[in-house]
Amino acid sequence: MQKITFRIGAFSVSVSYLQQRNTSGLYYYRRAIPSPLRHHYNGKRELVYSLKTKDLNAASQKAQELALQHNNEFELLRHNITPPPVFTIPPASPLPAELVPAPAEEQPITLDEIKTNALKSYLGNKKKTTEIARCFGYFSELPPILSHIKKRDVLRVVESLKTDHQLKTATIKKAVGFISRQVKLTLQLHDSGIPNPFAGVPFDNIKKDAEKRHTFEAVELQKLKETIRKKSGLITAQIVGLLYDTGCRNAEIGGLKLEDIKLDTPIPHLVIKPHEQRGLKNDNSERLIPLTGMSLEFAKIVTAAAQPGQVHALPATSKITNLKVIVALRL
Template identity: 25%
Template sequence: MSETISRPFTFVKEGIFYFSRRVPNELKSHYTSPRIAFSLRTKSPKIAEARARKVADQLDEYWYHLRCQDVQMPGKHMLRQQGSIPAQPNIQAPDVSFSSVLLSEAVSVYLGLKGKGRSITFHRAAERSCGYVIDACGDKHLEAYTRADANAFRDALIARGLSGSSITRVFGTVRAVINFAASEQGLTLNNPFTGVYYDRNAGVSERTPFPQEAIASVQARSREVDDDLRWLVALVSDTGMRLAEAAGLAREDILQDDEKSLFARVRPLV
């Protein structure tokens, strides 16, 4: 068969995902076919799933209103004229046209492919950064974003009180998501979130080193209790490495050749 069921409300034909859903029996009189089917215009399972779910939700809402129209009006027999029945609201059929991908869909594509095996912080950074864009500019198709949107996004980040370095990280993540999703979809676009001006030094303060007396005090306290937590504190204070780097070391990685130092040398990690 050329068609195989892959995800809810979808099937695949020649590599393209299609939406498919049966029309409820009580609503078939409103349709010319017992089944609704059309192309989702994508080969990506993630995008197809998001689009199919959106259309299915729209259909559920639309069918609810159709059912309401077909229900007998309470007290209808008491009306003076049949034509005096209040008109039903004009409910529009769901829009099933797509030009590319929404930013929210782009995040799903990005994390679904590049997020495999990555840390939870990687996923949260993409979701949070693009969530800022959606809050400031709306969830648009990628090619619909403009430089005005990017500038409004920058202003929103500044209003949040983010420092210049934090804004740089957020913009970098947004650019990466858009560029990756556009490449996957075969879209050619100029990323408006590139080259946006802002003060990269705003809110950034220079870090001063800890006084040697404070380091010596921490190391002295670490010698008082012989356990793994104190070893970790002493190792970080003596080497300056990050906490995650120190916590991932094994005892055989530590080479102590200076009795004056708690941990003088660490085996290079490959």
Template identity: 25%
Template sequence: MKLNYLHIRDGFYYFRRAIPPRLRYQFDNKREFVISLGTKDRRLATLNYSKLDQKYDSLLKLAAQDPNFIGATEFQKMAADSGIHSFPDDVGSLSVPELIELTGKNLDIIRSLPSNPRIRAGVLAAALNSSVRLADIYDRYKVITRDKDLRRTPRERQKAQKPIELAISEFVVAIGDLDVRKLTKKEGYQFRDKLISDIESGKISASTANKKIMHLRKIINAVFQADYPELVNPFEVKAIEDTEKGRRKPFSEIEIEDITEKLHSNNVNDQLKAIMFVSMFTGAGCKELALLTSSDIVLDADIPHIRIKPNEFRTKVKGGGERHR
């Protein structure tokens, strides 16, 4: 990470960023932002630097726009980057000193915004009225974990995303489209209880139910770690006990003979038949076989074999399995 605006003075680190001359009138004619990072430790200064860099970058971009063409998305981003606090639902239970402290913090932040009244009002309104839904969490999760998609094909991305989208939809229908930041383990266990009912009625297995919870826990964990480290993941709940754990039962000889006979008599093309027969004898999956190249097929060895390894069609291979050489 470049630290263009990190400076040291009298042993302490500061964030200093110049304000373009054409924008200075929006910041009380200041020439630059100067914020003490409150430490002599470069490592700690670097940690604090990134948030300030993001905040003041957003500030300057917002100030450069025509206020009449700034939309809700920009206001929401600025509210998040600047750190304006929304009031809790039970605001009436807060003491007067707590209310004054919260209001004072927001006023200080508002004063740091561009001086245009519409911008200040828009950012404050976005902060006070904002809520973070599961759909928002998922959008943010995809940004945070986008490196995972670098080596995925469009089909692989779709397969990875579909179960998460289904879990989100199911939670919203069962529990509600709530602000995720206000969810507690109570809602997590309510969803767990709903899934147990589905298991009892035979709709899904315990394994499938646990995966639904896992998908929600995974996306929230990634976003909370990045954006809300002080919050507790509401889906850190007890796993549903699975009475059907274990390997799938192998095919019996009778079943194998029946499958083989049907393959021989089927009218599918020879290539598909070949893939299915090779799969039966090697244990390789159909996709693994379809992505083989000629160099992956070794016929002149003492024991003829195939190799499942990265090639021009396959960018990665699962590790640790006996089948993968």
């Protein structure tokens, strides 16, 4: 069962069935439906309502009001009494003393269900949903039912990812950590005592197998400049040209729109902001980048080559999130 704890003066209050979405910041009410009653809800496993607020106090009061109404609704259904047909979110009111916990989950929890719930939390975030699919894909050979998965099974897959698939330890640890958090959330939601097989997986050689990045020498940088100027008509050369002197990420340049290139200003610059086809790594990534030297030169090349009605600065890369541009240039 999901809980959030907050303080009121000198008191700590735990609120059940409450979850905050990472993408919107809105609070949601989530509660498992007891197995014997699911046929009254068209077979649904849980009830989910948006509380339409980012304020924890307001969300807590609404969640507990909903929980009390559902306690009553479940009790009526157990005695074959039809509850009121219209269910609405009530206005906020003083916090009740406590809530009756939801009945223990009887149906098996699956990894696919946990993955689905994780994807719902990041709807609209293409980069995150792709990452979630990749993380769970690493462990697709595990038994589908959570209670059938043992920690030794997870360790076996981890070892295979390192030896057979040549994944770095840091990459595997990140995936295991994310799945572990999602499993924990689901177990709390269903008030289940099933052990979390992804929790506490040891990683002794973290970062020891990471590849050290090569620092370009002056002669290599000069060669790079010469090469991209010779091949300035290529998309890959234009990407490197815009990366030069800006410090932007590959995907930030690949997802630029023409309107993001500002040349008719006292200080020419790029506007780095999220778009529907490409998000940003974090909130702090939204920024203005001055154009100087090589980047200014290629910003002019890109805008001069734009066709009427063109939206993206580099149309062929508008959906690319990871560009291997240096290799593509075959320096």
